[in-house]
Each structure stands twice: as structure tokens, then as C-alpha cells.
Amino acid sequence: MHTSAEPQRVLSGRLRRGIDSLLLLVPMVIVVGSLAAIVYTTGTLAELRSNARMIDVAGQQRMLCEQHTKQVLLALNGIEADHATTRREFHRRSAVLREGGTIPRVWAEGDSVVLSPAPTRAVRDGVARAETLMIELESVADALTVAPPGAEKDAMVQRLLDLDARLLAATDDVVVKLESHTSQRIDRLVRSASAVGVLVVLLGVSLLWLLARLRRLNLGLEHEVDRRRSSEAELRSILASALDPIVTIDARGIIQSASDSVETVFGWTVDELQGRNVSMLMPEPHESRHDGYLAEYRRTGHAKMLGQTREMRARRHDGSTFPCELRINAVNADRREKPLFAGIIRDISQRLEREEHMRRLSRGIESAGEAFILADASGSIAYLNRAFVRLTGFDENEVVGRPFSRLPCLSATALEAIDAWRTKPDSTKYSQDVTSTRKDGSTFRAAITVAPEYDTNGGFDGFVAVLRDISDLTAAQELLETTARELEARNAEMEQFVYTVSHDLKSPLVTIRGFAGHLAKDVEAGNEKRIGEDIDAIRRATHRMSDLIDDLLELSRVGRVVGEPSCVDLREVVDRSLSSFADEAEQGNLVAEIGDLPCLLVDPTRIQQVFDNLVGNAMKYGADAGVVRLKIEATRVDDTISVRVADRGPGIDPAYHDKIFNLFARLSTGTDGTGIGLAICKRVVEHLNGRICVESEPGRGATFRLDLPASLADALEDDTAVAA
Amino acid sequence: MPPPVAHILVVEDDIDHTTLIMRALEEHGITDSIARVGDGEAAIDYLEQRNAYADPQSATRPHLVLLDLNLPKYSGLEVLRYIKTSSHLNTIPVVILTTSDAETDRLRAYDEHANAYVTKPVDFDRFSAMIRDLGQFWAVWNVTQRITP
Structure with a gap:
């Protein structure tokens, strides 16, 4: 829409301008035409007036000629007419004509000579012919007065009459020609008057049109002025609301105007700034150099700053400075004699601070x-x-x-x-x-x-x-968790230990004191049977107490005292454990079957304790069944070496499998034992990062399985390899 | 008519302690009807009259159970829980008689509805007096729901 309407508008503009100039030309033409018509009319009127006079003069002249001829003829007949004056007048006029004969157009009127141009050649020729006839008539009349009578005089009279007739005819001819000319002129006058009338009407119309046009033009101009005023007001309000101060200066650096924001940014009011040198808003060295820059501009017409955006510092009213971005543009560069420059000053201190903050953040993130x-x-x-x-x-x-x-x-x-x-x-x-x-x-x-x-x-x-x-953190956390678990386990053991002191250790003490009390009474009563029982009970209790204390000490050592690991042949360990029951073996009450057993890098004392306990338990609980049959062997699966100690004793109910490794856990009251042995085994095995468990069912024997890390054997092989 | 003689079940793994308790009960004339079992499993078997105690004559329903805590197989607390959650056994008074004076043991015992918790005195006279008083109260003065089996 826009693209097609635009050329149309341009075309109609041009057309209107063409019509406008044409219509302006019309009144001018009308005015010129009217003037010409007036001049023409005036000329025609003068001609008409001149014609009228000439007709009048010609009439007088004709009458004068008739009377003159009549007087001459009367005088010839001897009759002195009263009209001698007419003859004198005729005579005088012909004399005048004779004297000025070189100018045939001149008519004599009274004593004066009327100079009246003949309107046409024909009139002029007629006048000239009449004048010639008049002079000739006068000379004939003069000659006639002195001529003797006779034929010659008659011929002269005939000639006079002839001349008179010709003069009258000539005069009439002049009048007719003048009348014809006058009539022509009157026609022309009427025509020109109508033309003038038409022209005046046209002039009026065109003037009315011009007036309308001017009025419209005036309205347009008024509208334009309003528009400019409002846009100027808008510009002013924009300037007033502009956050960045805008300062205009002339070529000498004198501030011409400033936006309202100078007050908030610079601390100067607009009035304070107007008329002062803009260099006051700059810190040194720009303040002293600025006039030089402008002088250079005035001299060369070149300024580096124009159209550029520069970062620099500006100075406030209180003397403090701030970083700013300055852009200077020439406001009216076309007016070379009086240029103006507008500078927009943007306070960028916050932006720079933000940028610095961002840089710092960025550096922080980077590092x-x-x-x-x-x-x-x-x-x-x-x-x-x-x-x-x-x-x-x-x-x-x-x-x-x-x-x-x-x-x-x-x-x-x-x-x-x-x-x-x-x-x-x-x-x-x-x-x-x-x-x-x-x-x-x-x-x-x-x-x-x-x-x-x-x-x-x-x-x-x-x-x-x-x-x-968080690898390190995870490792540390895992270590912490392991340690916490260990500590928890130790703590639980500690609690168990305390519990033991308060219960299991107190238990024999109750026995001793109780039976001691009974002993005193029985001794007093002489009850010898009871005395024996009392003493046996006391002895059992002291033994039990002693065992308990020994085992507790041993248990506490397992965790605390760590012996140097060395190459231990499990076969030898098992042999030593079995050697405690050499008598039983000899009597055939113990049959041991020993499979292949590996060498391990362990604390020999502790591993010995484990097997002593396991073999001891098998002997203790299996003795009732007669022959104790033990089978000890080891297998390796992947990273685990499993050592099995199996007996064919009474077995253990699965309900107690978890309990038996607890401290002071016992499954029977009929056997001596403190309930610490398996707890020691568990602790030793766990110290080797292994685990111990039992596989058993009541009446079908029990197998204690020690799962140990194969690294205990591999470390040994490595050492052997190195040694080799 | 003299009151019926109270029957007491002593659950105690230490045979010497059992002897001390039985002697005290007899000497003070509380009762001589005393049964003794050495571990938790045997205690339940006794009360339920099964396995080794299937014959009702050999396992009279007790009027009082004196229960040690540290027992082989089932612990004293497990036996206590068994009794107190059993609809036909829960009326039998159970007195925990132990050398432990650990608070956790006491709290757990009462949590499992033990009727009393008594620590064994080390001193002979006090032990004897304690058994006497305990027997007097629970087996003589305390009126319980005596259910004849």
C-alpha cells in the first residue's frame, strides 16, 4: 500500500505545483492585458477626440470656403457683401497655410495652428488636397479681383467655381474618411471594452482563487508551525527526562543549553551552566587543553572527537570526578559560521563497577x-x-x-x-x-x-x-564410616565387657561369698558332707573367675597387641593344636584328617589361638559322642581362601549360629568354658579382613569356616619371587 | 488349712547359684518345691511341658519363676518375652534374678513386663535375706492366679 501510494502522492504534488504556477501566471497575464486594453482605449479615445475636432474644423473650413466663394462672386457682381470678415478669415488661413505649406497636416484654426495628426494616410492626403485647393482658390480669387472683364475673367470665374466645388468635395471627403475612421475606432473601443470586462471578471475569479489558495496555504503553515512547536516541546521534554545529560556548546566551548539531568549528574543547574565554558565539567588535563582543541577545530574544521564515543572522566560541582562515556555530534554542521555541538555524557561508574564485579566473579569462577x-x-x-x-x-x-x-x-x-x-x-x-x-x-x-x-x-x-x-572426600568419608563402625563395634564390646564385669565376674563372687557363708555355718554344725560341697563350689568359682580374667585379658590383647606377621604354615599350626590332644589321639578318641593347607602371612600367635580354640571346642563338645573326628582342609575360590574345621559332634542349632561368636555366649551349662573362645576367633579373623561362620545342624556335626583374603598367601608368593 | 506349697522354677545356668537359691528357700521354709533348668530353651520346654519335660509330673506349672538374664541358648529376656506374650503363661510372676545391675538390662526387663528385677547381693547374709523376702512376698503373701494345670 505504502509503496504504491507514495509515487501517486509525489505526482499529484508536482501537478499541483504546476497548476499553482500556471494559475499565478493567469492574473499576471490578465493584469498586463487589462493595462494594454486601457492604454489602447485611451489612445483610441484621443484619436476619437482628434477626429471630432478635425471634423469640426473641416466643417468650419467648408463653410468658410462656401462663404468666401459667395463673397468673391458677389464682389465681382459689384455687390459688397457684409461678409468681408469671412473673406478676410479665409485669406488669413490660406496665408498661414502657404507659410507653413511644408506641413500639409496642419489645419489653421483662427490665429493658431492646430497640430493634429491625421489618423490615416487617406485623411492626410485629403487634407493636403483640400489645403492645396484652398491656396489655389485664394490665388484665383485674388487674381479675379484685378482681372479685366472679358472671357478670361469668365474662365477665371468658372475656374473659381470649379475649385470651390472641388474644395467642398475634398473637404467632404476628408470628413467622410474621418467619420469612417471614427466609426472604426468606436467599434474597436466597444470590442476592447468588452475584452476589458471579460478580463476584469477573470481577474476577479483568479484573485478569489488566489485568496482561497493563500488561505489554505496559511492554514497549512499554521499547522506546520503548531507541529514544529509541539515537536520542539516533545524534544524539550525528552531532553528534560533524558537520564544522560546533553550539553550543547558553540565553537568556542561556551555552553548554549543543557538538559535537566545535568543537575543530578554534575550538581550544576542548567542556568548555572549556560554561558560558561564547558571545560569546567572536565578534570585536568582536559580542562586546560579543551580550548586548544576547539581552536584547532576552528582553524582546520576537523575534530577527532566528532561522532566518536570516548571513555573519559568528568568533574562534578563538588570537584569529584566520575568515569563517563562521551559522544559529541555537530548539531548544525552545515552552518559553518556558527556551528553547535551536542555532547551526551553517560555516567558509567556503575557500569564499570558492575564490569569490575563481573570480572572479579569471572576470575573467581575461573580459578x-x-x-x-x-x-x-x-x-x-x-x-x-x-x-x-x-x-x-x-x-x-x-x-x-x-x-x-x-x-x-x-x-x-x-x-x-x-x-x-x-x-x-x-x-x-x-x-x-x-x-x-x-x-x-x-x-x-x-x-x-x-x-x-x-x-x-x-x-x-x-x-x-x-x-x-569428591573422591578424597568420599574416601575420607568411607574411612570415617569404617572407623565409626569399628568404634561402634569396640564400644559394643566394651559395653559387653563392662556387663561381664558386673555379671559374669560377679557371678563367681556371689558363689564364693555364698558358699563361704554356708561353709562357716556347716563347719559350726559339723556337717562334713556340706563342708565338702561348699569347698568344691568355692574352688570351681575361683577357677572360673581365674579363667574369665585370663580370657578377658587375652581378648583385649587381640585388638591391642599386634604381632609382626610372618610366614606361617597352617599345617604346622594345626599340628600344634592337635598335639594338646596327643593322648586322645593315641587312645583313638581323636581322628584328624588334614588336607592341603596354605602358608599365610599372619601373626603366628593369633592364628594359633584360632585353631587351638576350634580344635579345643570340637574336643570339648564332641567328647560325649566318643571318638572325635576332625577334618581340616583349605580351598581357594577367586580371592578367598576358605579353611574348614569340621567335626562330627552334636552340632549347633541354626538359631544359635549368630550368637555363638558373641562374648560370653555359651550353648551349654554342662561344660566348662568362659564363652570367650569363639569371640577371640572372630576378632582375630576380622583383623585379617576375613570372616568366620559356622555351618551346622543339630546332630550332624559342625563346620567352622574361615574365609581369608587370598592376598595373605599371594603376598608371600611375591616375597618368594623377589627372594628368588 | 495351710496354704498350698508354692512351686518355684529357677532358671539359672550357674549350678552353684542354683544351690545357693535352693538352700536359702529351704532354710527359710518358703518352699522345697523347686525346679531348676540351666538354659533358656529348657525353661521354655519346661513351661510348655514338651521335649524333655513332656511328662506333666516332671514339669509342674510354677507359681513363680526366678529368671537369670545371662543364659545359654535363649537369653533370660527372650524367655521373659516368651512367657509374657504367651496367653497361658503370662500370669506367672517372673522375677529377674541376676548379677547384672546394668540399667539397659533393667529397662529391657521391665519393657518385657518383668514383675520384679532383683540384683544378686554378693554378701552371703544379704543374699539369704533377699531370697527369704522374695520368697515370702511372691510365693506366700502375693495372691496370684493359681491355675492348676
């Missing part, structure tokens, strides 16, 4: 130990810091620009979880410990925190992910 990944609102990675490169081995080119959901160092599961978090509308922060993969394929534990970023309007603007290597 941070954690990896920072910034993604934009579309989820595309926009930034990585150095720590990311250091931590993962991936460089910027490999990651920036990729979608976050394809971040190479995180597993698909972790990325899916983060993606799911992002789609939640109220997502605040996502934190998770993940396994991160480096570029070389190695992995490390990392804590990832993803937080959304919002712009000033509260719109989602991307998110920031922080990846922290």
Missing part, C-alpha cells in the same frame, strides 16, 4: 577448584571454567555449544535425572553424587549441583552446574 558449567535457556552449554578442563580432560571446543543433556563427563542416567529435574516447574536446586568419567575413561566421584538462573523479570534464563571432585 575455582570446582568445575562450573553454564547453560543458556535452551539448555545449550555456554561456558566452562578451567577447573572443568582440569577435572575432566575435555576442552572447551568439545563441550561448549553442545546441549547440556550430552555433557560427556556424566552418565546417561545422571543426565536424564537432571533433565527430569529441569522440566519440573518449581525446580529449585538439584544435588547428587555421581560417578564422572574423564576423557581418558578413568572415573571419579563427583558431587553435582544444578541451580536454575532467572533474569530480572523472573524468566528462566538457563542454569549453572557445579561439579566437585
Whole structure:
């Protein structure tokens, strides 16, 4: 629409301007035409007046000629007429004509000579012919007065009459010609008058049109003036509301105007600034140099600053300075004699502070130990810091620009979880410990925190992910947890120990004191049977107490006293344990079957205790069944060496399998024992990072299995290899 | 008519302690009807009259159970829980008689609805007096729901 309307508007503008100039020409032509018509009319009127007079003169002349001829003829007949004056007048006129004969157009009127131009050649010729005839008539009349009568005189009279007739005819001819001319002129006058009338009407119309046109033009101009005024007011209000001060100066640096914001930025009011040198707003060295810059501009017409944006410092009213961005433009560069320059000063101190703050933040992020990944609102990675490169081995080119959901160092599961978090509308922060993969394929534990970023309007603007290597932390945490578990176990043991002191150790004491009391009474009563019983009970109790104390000490040593590990042949250990029951073996009450047993790098004393206890238990609980059959063997599966000590004794109910390794746990009251032996075994095995368990069912024997790390044997092989 | 003689079950793994308790109960004339078992499993078997105690004559329902805490197989607390959660045994008064004066033991025992918790005195006279008073109260003065089996 716009494109097609534009040429039309241009065309109609041109057409209107053409018509306008044409219509301006019309009144001019009319005026000129009218003037010409007036001049023409005036000329015609003069001609008419001249014609009228000539007709009048011609009439008089004709009458004069008739009377003159009549008087001459009367005089000839001897009659003195009273009209001698007419003859004298005729005579005088012909004399005048004779004297001025060279000018045939001149008519004599009384004593004066009337100079009246003949309107046409024909009239002039007629007048000239009449004058010639008049002079000839006068001369004939003169000659006739002195001529003697006779034929000659008659011929002269005939001639006089002839001349008179010709003079009358000539005069009439002149009058007829003048009348014809006059009539022509009157016609022309009428025509020209009508033309003038038409022209005047046209003139009026065109003047009315011009007036309308002028009125319209005036309205347009008034509208334009209003428009300019309002746009000027708008400009002023824009200037007033402009946050950045705008100062205009002339070529000498004198401030011409300033926007209202100078007051807030510089501390000067607009009135204070107007008329003063702009250099007052600049700190040194610009203040003293500025006039020089302007002088240079006035001399060369070149200014480096024009149209450029420069960062510099400006000075406030109180003398303090601030960084600003200055842009100077020539306001009216076309007026070379009086140029104006407008400078826009933007206070950039806050911006610079922000930039500095941002730089500091950026440096902080760059030098941070954690990896920072910034993604934009579309989820595309926009930034990585150095720590990311250091931590993962991936460089910027490999990651920036990729979608976050394809971040190479995180597993698909972790990325899916983060993606799911992002789609939640109220997502605040996502934190998770993940396994991160480096570029070389190695992995490390990392804590990832993803937080959304919002712009000033509260719109989602991307998110920031922080990846922290927590391998050390995880290791430390694991160590801490292990230690805590150990401590907890120790604490539980300690509690058990205290419990023992208060219960199991007190128990024989109750027995001793109780039976001692009975003993005193029985001695007094002489009850010898009871005395024996009392003493036996006391003895049992003291033995039990002694055993308990020994075992407790032993147990406490297992954890505390660590012997130097050395190469221990388990076969030898088992042999030593069995040697305690050499008598039983000899009597056939113990049959031991020993399989292949490995050599281990362990504390020999402790491992001996384990097998002593296990073999001892088998003997203790299996003795009732007669022959004790023991089978001891070892197998290796992967990283575990399992040593089995199996008997064919009464077995243990599975309900008690967990209990039997507890401190002071006993399954029977009929056997002596403190309930510490298996607790010692468990503790020794656990110290070797192994575990002990029992596989058994009542009546089908019991198998104690020690699962030990194969490294205990492998370390030995390595040593052997080195030695070899 | 004299009150019926109270029957007491002593659950104690230490045979000497059992002897001390039995002697005290007899000497003070509380009762001579005393049964003794040495571990938790035997105690439950006795009360339920099964396995080794299947014959009702050999396992009279007790009027009082004196229960040690540290027992082989099932612990005293496990036996206590068994009795107090059993609909036909829960009326039998159970007195915990132990050398332990650990607070955890006391709290757990009462949590399992023990009727009393008594620490064995080391001193002979006090031990004797304690058994006497305990027997007097629980087996003589305290009126319990005596259910004849």
C-alpha cells in the first residue's frame, strides 16, 4: 500500500505545483492585458477626440470656403457683401497655410495652428488636397479681383467655381474618411471594452482563487508551525527526562543549553551552566587543553572527537570526578559560521563497577577448584571454567555449544535425572553424587549441583552446574564410616565387657561369698558332707573367675597387641593344636584328617589361638559322642581362601549360629568354658579382613569356616619371587 | 488349712547359684518345691511341658519363676518375652534374678513386663535375706492366679 501510494502522492504534488504556477501566471497575464486594453482605449479615445475636432474644423473650413466663394462672386457682381470678415478669415488661413505649406497636416484654426495628426494616410492626403485647393482658390480669387472683364475673367470665374466645388468635395471627403475612421475606432473601443470586462471578471475569479489558495496555504503553515512547536516541546521534554545529560556548546566551548539531568549528574543547574565554558565539567588535563582543541577545530574544521564515543572522566560541582562515556555530534554542521555541538555524557561508574564485579566473579569462577558449567535457556552449554578442563580432560571446543543433556563427563542416567529435574516447574536446586568419567575413561566421584538462573523479570534464563571432585572426600568419608563402625563395634564390646564385669565376674563372687557363708555355718554344725560341697563350689568359682580374667585379658590383647606377621604354615599350626590332644589321639578318641593347607602371612600367635580354640571346642563338645573326628582342609575360590574345621559332634542349632561368636555366649551349662573362645576367633579373623561362620545342624556335626583374603598367601608368593 | 506349697522354677545356668537359691528357700521354709533348668530353651520346654519335660509330673506349672538374664541358648529376656506374650503363661510372676545391675538390662526387663528385677547381693547374709523376702512376698503373701494345670 505504502509503496504504491507514495509515487501517486509525489505526482499529484508536482501537478499541483504546476497548476499553482500556471494559475499565478493567469492574473499576471490578465493584469498586463487589462493595462494594454486601457492604454489602447485611451489612445483610441484621443484619436476619437482628434477626429471630432478635425471634423469640426473641416466643417468650419467648408463653410468658410462656401462663404468666401459667395463673397468673391458677389464682389465681382459689384455687390459688397457684409461678409468681408469671412473673406478676410479665409485669406488669413490660406496665408498661414502657404507659410507653413511644408506641413500639409496642419489645419489653421483662427490665429493658431492646430497640430493634429491625421489618423490615416487617406485623411492626410485629403487634407493636403483640400489645403492645396484652398491656396489655389485664394490665388484665383485674388487674381479675379484685378482681372479685366472679358472671357478670361469668365474662365477665371468658372475656374473659381470649379475649385470651390472641388474644395467642398475634398473637404467632404476628408470628413467622410474621418467619420469612417471614427466609426472604426468606436467599434474597436466597444470590442476592447468588452475584452476589458471579460478580463476584469477573470481577474476577479483568479484573485478569489488566489485568496482561497493563500488561505489554505496559511492554514497549512499554521499547522506546520503548531507541529514544529509541539515537536520542539516533545524534544524539550525528552531532553528534560533524558537520564544522560546533553550539553550543547558553540565553537568556542561556551555552553548554549543543557538538559535537566545535568543537575543530578554534575550538581550544576542548567542556568548555572549556560554561558560558561564547558571545560569546567572536565578534570585536568582536559580542562586546560579543551580550548586548544576547539581552536584547532576552528582553524582546520576537523575534530577527532566528532561522532566518536570516548571513555573519559568528568568533574562534578563538588570537584569529584566520575568515569563517563562521551559522544559529541555537530548539531548544525552545515552552518559553518556558527556551528553547535551536542555532547551526551553517560555516567558509567556503575557500569564499570558492575564490569569490575563481573570480572572479579569471572576470575573467581575461573580459578575455582570446582568445575562450573553454564547453560543458556535452551539448555545449550555456554561456558566452562578451567577447573572443568582440569577435572575432566575435555576442552572447551568439545563441550561448549553442545546441549547440556550430552555433557560427556556424566552418565546417561545422571543426565536424564537432571533433565527430569529441569522440566519440573518449581525446580529449585538439584544435588547428587555421581560417578564422572574423564576423557581418558578413568572415573571419579563427583558431587553435582544444578541451580536454575532467572533474569530480572523472573524468566528462566538457563542454569549453572557445579561439579566437585569428591573422591578424597568420599574416601575420607568411607574411612570415617569404617572407623565409626569399628568404634561402634569396640564400644559394643566394651559395653559387653563392662556387663561381664558386673555379671559374669560377679557371678563367681556371689558363689564364693555364698558358699563361704554356708561353709562357716556347716563347719559350726559339723556337717562334713556340706563342708565338702561348699569347698568344691568355692574352688570351681575361683577357677572360673581365674579363667574369665585370663580370657578377658587375652581378648583385649587381640585388638591391642599386634604381632609382626610372618610366614606361617597352617599345617604346622594345626599340628600344634592337635598335639594338646596327643593322648586322645593315641587312645583313638581323636581322628584328624588334614588336607592341603596354605602358608599365610599372619601373626603366628593369633592364628594359633584360632585353631587351638576350634580344635579345643570340637574336643570339648564332641567328647560325649566318643571318638572325635576332625577334618581340616583349605580351598581357594577367586580371592578367598576358605579353611574348614569340621567335626562330627552334636552340632549347633541354626538359631544359635549368630550368637555363638558373641562374648560370653555359651550353648551349654554342662561344660566348662568362659564363652570367650569363639569371640577371640572372630576378632582375630576380622583383623585379617576375613570372616568366620559356622555351618551346622543339630546332630550332624559342625563346620567352622574361615574365609581369608587370598592376598595373605599371594603376598608371600611375591616375597618368594623377589627372594628368588 | 495351710496354704498350698508354692512351686518355684529357677532358671539359672550357674549350678552353684542354683544351690545357693535352693538352700536359702529351704532354710527359710518358703518352699522345697523347686525346679531348676540351666538354659533358656529348657525353661521354655519346661513351661510348655514338651521335649524333655513332656511328662506333666516332671514339669509342674510354677507359681513363680526366678529368671537369670545371662543364659545359654535363649537369653533370660527372650524367655521373659516368651512367657509374657504367651496367653497361658503370662500370669506367672517372673522375677529377674541376676548379677547384672546394668540399667539397659533393667529397662529391657521391665519393657518385657518383668514383675520384679532383683540384683544378686554378693554378701552371703544379704543374699539369704533377699531370697527369704522374695520368697515370702511372691510365693506366700502375693495372691496370684493359681491355675492348676
